[in-house]
Amino acid sequence: MSGVGIRETAIPGLLVVDLQVHADARGWFKENWQREKMTALGLPDFGPVQNNVSFNPQVGVTRGIHAEPWDKFVSIVTGRVFGAWVDLREGDSFGTVATVELGPETAVFVPRGVANSYQTLEPATAYSYLVNDHWSPQARASYTYVNLADPRLGIDWPIPLADAEVSEADRRHPMLADVVAMPRRRTLILGANGQLGRALSVVLPTADAWGRDRFDVTDPAAYQAVRWQDYDTIINAAAYTKVDAAETPEGRRDAWAANVTAVGHLVRVATEHRLTLVHVSSDYIFDGTAETHGEDEAPSPLGVYGQTKAAGDALVATVPGHYIVRTSWVIGDGPNFVRTMAGLAEKGVKPTVVDDQYGRLTFTDDLAAGIVHLLASRPAYGVYNLTGAGPIQSWADVAADVYELCGRSRTDVTPISTTDYTAGRQTALRPVHSALSLDRIVATGFTPKPVADSLSAYVGSLKS
Template sequence: MPAGQPLRIHPTPIPGLLRIDLTVHADTRGWFKENWQREKMVALGLPDFGPVQNNISFNDEAGVTRGIHAEPWEKFISVATGRVFGAWVDLRAGAGFGTVYSYEIDPGVAVFVPRGVGNAFQTLEPGTAYSYLVNAHWSAQATYANLNLADETVAIDWPIPLDRATISDKDRGHPPLAQVAPFTASTPRRRVLVTGANGQLGRELLRQLPAAGYQVTGLRRPDLDLSNPAQVAGLDWSGHDIVINAAAWTDVDGAETPDGRRACWLANAVGPASLARAAVQHDLTLVHLSSDYVFDGTRAPHTEDEPPSPLGVYGQSKAAGDAAVAPVPRHYLVRTGWVVGDGRNFVRTMARLAADGVDPNVVDDQVGRLTFTTDLAAGIIHLLETDAEPGTYNLTNTGEPTSWYQVATRVFELTGHDPSRVHPVRTKEYFAGRQAAPRPLDSTLDLTRLKATGFTPAPAGERLRQYLRNR
């Protein structure tokens, strides 16, 4: 254990497995070290892996041998007292499968182990305390890969022969390398929790996600009240890797009332904040649905980096929810608007009015693009499947922006009714004498960033024809 050595990080033959030289300060009293120092270590190239749990294994005797275990989380390994012989085997799928690295660890050495790399150690001194930080809480549902300590293919040169070592029956029973199913990074990150599962988007996600190979759990408000932080914190998150928050208060006019204001903020701001906290604590990917209402509609097309400028309570609450989600390391903030799917929406209302013989007044000075849940759900899955860069993405259907009046006339036309029955009015005229929330007049969202990921939604006009044909 060299005293006073500089903090350094060394690569190893196993990609992502790093050996760290720790600075140990020794004097007549003993020694001191910074065992884990996020700022310094990240600056030197250690992944900012976000540990959430610290475990210590105390071993009475030399020769205690544990492993080889590959878990679906990262580990930062060190010893507080004593020495160990550490051995690592790459059990991840790929060309490096079976690569071995070993090194002796004393208090001046630490090792960062990526998920999927098998880890084992053998104590070289009595009274050894082996410590490791992990970035996920232990779960019985987690998928592991294990390898036999005596496997002849990897041929680890144990300092103390295994026939004289102390080994558990479970570790002795692990399979040889030829029988090990390679660890795949996708395995532990395909369990999805969908909130707002009974909404238009929630229903579509529950249809598309299983077909894309995801294990899906849908929660409705009776199952999980997002406005209750204690209920969110108390949920068993161990069975989920991804959360898609499709729940929201969407009654924009009701949000302007005293009771509605409180309910709107609880659903759209407090709820996302609670989910963001859970995502950080449990290493989850968080997908959160944002809205065109976070803008005032004066600078369209709206880009992802445009500062929020909400006009009403609903938009303000959505902007607050967006801000709460943004710090989550793996987040996708999907901004959309004018949503049409399985449920109540503008297109269905116009089709019903047309069939009932009603000649509606529809505003002609609010413009944007329809977003069909078919494409909205597919776009979200695309971001997850391609491991797109975390951040904000605008997602609507493509095509020329249209007004609500133009959409209504097209619905009448496509359902075999006279489009001249729809009467255009200005927004101020339409809401005259009624309590109503202010609306952005131009909700057009810029789709450049989304298209750069390789996903281009279908034209809104094409989807409208299909929707009315299949409803």
């Protein structure tokens, strides 16, 4: 498809596509839509599902100005039109206008929320458009309109509107000053009641945040009740995390339901609706043989919890737009190791803590900030390790740090081996080494906070 080109307009995301038309005595031929070649030139891979054609028998037929809740690819089969577009999306570009004359040699990609209109310049004009959602009465209810004759738009119609064929409905559309902007697609946080979910809700205050009371990720019926077209991103912070309980018959079923089957539902939704899926993974997908784990290391889980997380990761990796954020030793607003140690220190308890499991703490505010960074900067999709930065420690080292921050002696914490600590208990196997390489996330421009600084601030917050 040599000769094809894409031009930007004054409206962000509204793209003009110059098509190559092959003509001879018999007529002409063009490749009207060619996914592979056009996306390579920069056109969004918008996934059309419906093709509509509007036939206009006479010159001066004027339609619009309508903004629909989907993207569309507009082209002319025969004839010519004057096209006008108005940005009716929330944001700084609201009200921006772009006009282009269209014939068979020109097409336009129109993003969701940009209002579309046209006026025919030749008789027997056929106007065709691909859309990436199915029309329905419910979808029509979310259209946004603006008046063709609004002087604020400054559209210089080739045929004066007084002489044009315009429907009464189109003549009654509101002026720009009275238009309610089309909301942008939203972010959905699942698992909002957990430690990470609460931190994400703080840094993404406009996101929808649903806990299990609002949306049970394990219930297939729950997915049917959501209008996924209103979202562009899902952050899955929901998971079954009871490592030891996962080794029991009931726990095994619950772990697979939440960490695998539910993830499968999310993968289907994200793929079907072209959503970005952010999924939180775990150091438990590794057996801990390597001292530090990179993003490309093959999974080698020791127990059921790790197996389910590894299986969930494999499913998420099939989504075209995905970020798998792998983390370890999470500390946030809720029950966790640091809070437990601080409570024991306050009570004067001298605990025994394992000293042969090694890793780094991850504080949920840092983890949430890293996720927001990925969504804002949009590096290549894939896996990114994200933990706190600094020296690798044992759990006993962390406990001693907490005791010291609480004004107690580090020697109040007695180190013990995992074998001795778990003797006589039914526990899951845990990786000896849980530290994750941070080079890839740092290369995107995000620098995780040092664990020591975050720990000091966290313990200080527990005292206040």
